[in-house]
Amino acid sequence: MRDHGEVTSKSVAELAGWVGEGDVVVLSGAGLSTESGIPDYRGPSGAARRGTPMTYQAFTRDPVARRRYWARSHLGWRTIGDARPNLGHRAVARLQQLGVLSGIITQNVDGLHQAGGATGVIELHGNLAHVTCLQCGCLIARTEHTRRLDEANPGFAATVRAVNPDGDVELDDAELDGFAVVDCDSCGGMLKPDVVYFGETVPAERVSRSFELVASARTLMVLGSSLTVMSGRRFVLRAAKEGIRVAIVNQGVTRGEPYAGLIVDAPLGEVLPELVRRVELGMRAHPLGGVPA
Numbered sequence: 511m512r513d514h515g516e517v518t519s520k521s522v523a524e525l526a527g528w529v530g531e532g533d534v535v536v537l538s539g540a541g542l543s544t545e546s547g548i549p550d551y552r553g554p555s556g557a558a559r560r561g562t563p564m565t566y567q568a569f570t571r572d573p574v575a576r577r578r579y580w581a582r583s584h585l586g587w588r589t590i591g592d593a594r595p596n597l598g599h600r601a602v603a604r605l606q607q608l609g610v611l612s613g614i615i616t617q618n619v620d621g622l623h624q625a626g627g628a629t630g631v632i633e634l635h636g637n638l639a640h641v642t643c644l645q646c647g648c649l650i651a652r653t654e655h656t657r658r659l660d661e662a663n664p665g666f667a668a669t670v671r672a673v674n675p676d677g678d679v680e681l682d683d684a685e686l687d688g689f690a691v692v693d694c695d696s697c698g699g700m701l702k703p704d705v706v707y708f709g710e711t712v713p714a715e716r717v718s719r720s721f722e723l724v725a726s727a728r729t730l731m732v733l734g735s736s737l738t739v740m741s742g743r744r745f746v747l748r749a750a751k752e753g754i755r756v757a758i759v760n761q762g763v764t765r766g767e768p769y770a771g772l773i774v775d776a777p778l779g780e781v782l783p784e785l786v787r788r789v790e791l792g793m794r795a796h797p798l799g800g801v802p803a
């Protein structure tokens with residue numbers, strides 16, 4: 511049996527060496543937010559999702575699917591909207607303040623990086639805190655939309671069984687009867703959460719900005735992503751192709767393993783504060799940059 515604790519502390523020390531050299535791009539996934547109470551349905555602690563995720567096609571073409579989505583999402587928002595940044599999010603923000611990060615790219619739609627103090631975050635899949643009109647393109651705050659949904663559905667309360675990371679909840683169809691969807695206040699158009707659905711592509715501008723960041727990085731540090739979907743994995747492939755080193759901090763298996771020079775398989779809420787501590791120590795010992803080997 512290997513001493514997991516010792517192995518972890520050795521690899522965190524090595525990771526601190528890499529991060530201390532600066533120019534690190536962070537790519538984060540659902541595993542960073544599990545300690546904030548948002549389940550990662552692909553990770554080891556997450557229950558497998560029962561239903562299939564909403565697709566853009568179903569949402570725009572099927573009024574019943576749309577009503578079901580909004581009813582579930584309306585309830586799920588209570589969990590996502592109340593979630594608070596955890597030690598991992600705060601550690602990433604601290605690394606940014608220390609000047610060692612050149613960018614943060616996230617696959618998460620919960621806004622917790624920013625709530626934890628980070629800035630300039632590229633949200634690949636959007637953010638659940640906004641709702642957009644598919645006709646006039648206006649952006650509405652989720653809090654305002656929630657108020658309108660509450661108004662249109664007095665007394666709607668159903669029993670939530672489980673919340674998915676995209677803010678959807680498990681709910682019996684019978685409980686959705688009579689739920690009223692609201693449309694755009696200014697043009698009457700269809701409203702959709704400002705997130706990228708399955709069947710939709712990430713806006714090209716976000717993708718190219720992310721590729722530029724990765725291409726100029728010294729290290730790509732993946733946090734809490736199993737890299738199952740290509741939307742995130744392509745950045746790891748690009749980094750590997752260009753000889754940029756890849757570090758992965760993730761609990762459980764990851765598809766990035768063949769490309770990573772360093773993998774830490776441990777809870778992010780423990781690893782990341784320890785990483786910050788070591789990077790800060792290294793900076794104090796060598797103020798001109800670099801962490802002793």
Ligand SMILES: [Zn+2]
Nearest residue numbers: 643646694697
């Ligand atoms: Zn509109």
